[in-house]
Amino acid sequence: MPNLRLLSLLSLAVSANLSAADQLTVISYGGASKAAQVTAFYRPFEASTGKKLIAGEWNGEMAKLKAMVLTNSVSWDVLDIEDNDLSRGCEEGLFEELDYDRLQIKEPLVAGAKSECGVAIFVWSNVLAYNADKLATAPTGWKDFWDLKKFPGKRSLRKSARGSLEFALMADGVPPSEVYQVLSTPAGVDRAFAKLDEIKPSIQWWEAGAQPPQYLIAGDVVMSSAYNGRIHAAKTSGANLKIVWNGNLYQFDTWAIPKGTPNLDSAYEFISFTMRPEQQKLYTEQMAYGPANTAAVGMLNKDLASELPTAPENMKNALQMDVAFWTDHGEALEERFIAWSSRR
Missing domain, CATH: 3.40.190.10 (Periplasmic binding protein-like II)
Structure with a gap:
């Protein structure tokens, strides 16, 4: 009986770990931008990987993020954050330093899109x-x-x-x-x-x-x-x-990974997926912000491209x-x- 109980507990632990690895929590600012991200990033990522994405919202509450990191209770895996808050949080050690080789972004990004702790999603x-x-x-x-x-x-x-x-x-x-x-x-x-x-x-x-x-x-x-x-x-x-x-x-909205996320591999996988030109195109068609991946611009309708912040005019x-x-x-x-x- 003790052996059966031990096996049962081990089975539950493995199941819980697999469950955690098969889901990802992404936090955005909500509203129309979040709706565009659901269409361009969240649902396609779920369909491509089979992982469940939990979509949360915030309004830039840096104190909440800091409390999570300091108490080792991080429940956010990827965060959509404005570049000015990203810079402050990076200085305070709230985010993972990004490994761009691990992200494997194959197309050129707009100038200034890469930083130590974040990569621009859009302008x-x-x-x-x-x-x-x-x-x-x-x-x-x-x-x-x-x-x-x-x-x-x-x-x-x-x-x-x-x-x-x-x-x-x-x-x-x-x-x-x-x-x-x-x-x-x-x-x-x-x-x-x-x-x-x-x-x-x-x-x-x-x-x-x-x-x-x-x-x-x-x-x-x-x-x-x-x-x-x-x-x-x-x-x-x-x-x-x-x-x-x-x-x-x-300015930029960027993806950042809160320090101490238990789903670091999946966080990298998600960010890499969203930076593909095809996904960036889908986002811009839903929300008229300039794609950070420059390869997406040539895929867009010219009228839409002219209404983006990145249009030369x-x-x-x-x-x-x-x-x-x-x-x-x-x-x-x-x-x-x-x-x-x-x-x-």
């Missing part, structure tokens, strides 16, 4: 958007966003120092190429907040990516900063929303988010922004 932009049915005159950039006389009414910005400060400086005449040089000085930070003061009573803040198109369609605001993919999705649903690419702020006066700047200064600037935004 996205925070753009100026408006409802063409509501505005008789089209805005041309952030200077118009700040023009309350020519464009009266509410406007919307993401409730964060990131983006708001860059847009404020561009509205104040700073060229995109000089924004971070100016913002790196105390006088430049003061200048950005002073510019935000000019429209503060007219700002309706947004925190979730789905909100800007909702605000624009409802007529709650006349203009809004917004994720380009969200605006494209609303357009394909029939809304007459337009994007102003001048002064767009672009859209990159002409664009600004890439300076990850190093926000890693160094983000905490202090966000604290100041929170205090500023809470004052009437």
Whole structure:
């Protein structure tokens, strides 16, 4: 009997290990981007490997991730994370250092896509958007966003120092190429907040990516900063929303592997699968973000390709988010922004 009991326990342990190895937990930001990932990455990966994928969501709660890693209780295997948070987490030892030989990505990636702890999935932009049915005159950039006389009414910005400060400086005449040089000085930070003061009573803040198109369609605001993919999705649903690419702020979403995941091999397998040009093409067709794998661009419809952040015309006066700047200064600037935004 004892031997039978031991065999039974061993059988259960083996079964549990096999079960864990046959499933993978992937965490994304949810919404339309997650829906696109389900179509382009999750379901095809399950069909190709026979492994079960558990799809979770987060909103950038780095404290939760840190607690998992520090207590050796990691339950997330792959994480979709913005590049600025990735940089901070990598410095804190929250992610595995990626072995690119192990990923075996065979096609060239966009410049800047590879980092120590993450690889870019796609390129996205925070753009100026408006409802063409509501505005008789089209805005041309952030200077118009700040023009309350020519464009009266509410406007919307993401409730964060990131983006708001860059847009404020561009509205104040700073060229995109000089924004971070100016913002790196105390006088430049003061200048950005002073510019935000000019429209503060007219700002309706947004925190979730789905909100800007909702605000624009409802007529709650006349203009809004917004994720380009969200605006494209609303357009394909029939809304007459337009994007102003001048002064767009672009960055990467990346795949990262939380330190201590019990499913490291499967995590690598999943990331490698999603970086194939065929899967990248499928994602971009669902969500209009630029594919990180450049081989996917030639597979896309030309009209769609022209509406991506990576289109040459859209990159002409664009600004890439300076990850190093926000890693160094983000905490202090966000604290100041929170205090500023809470004052009437």
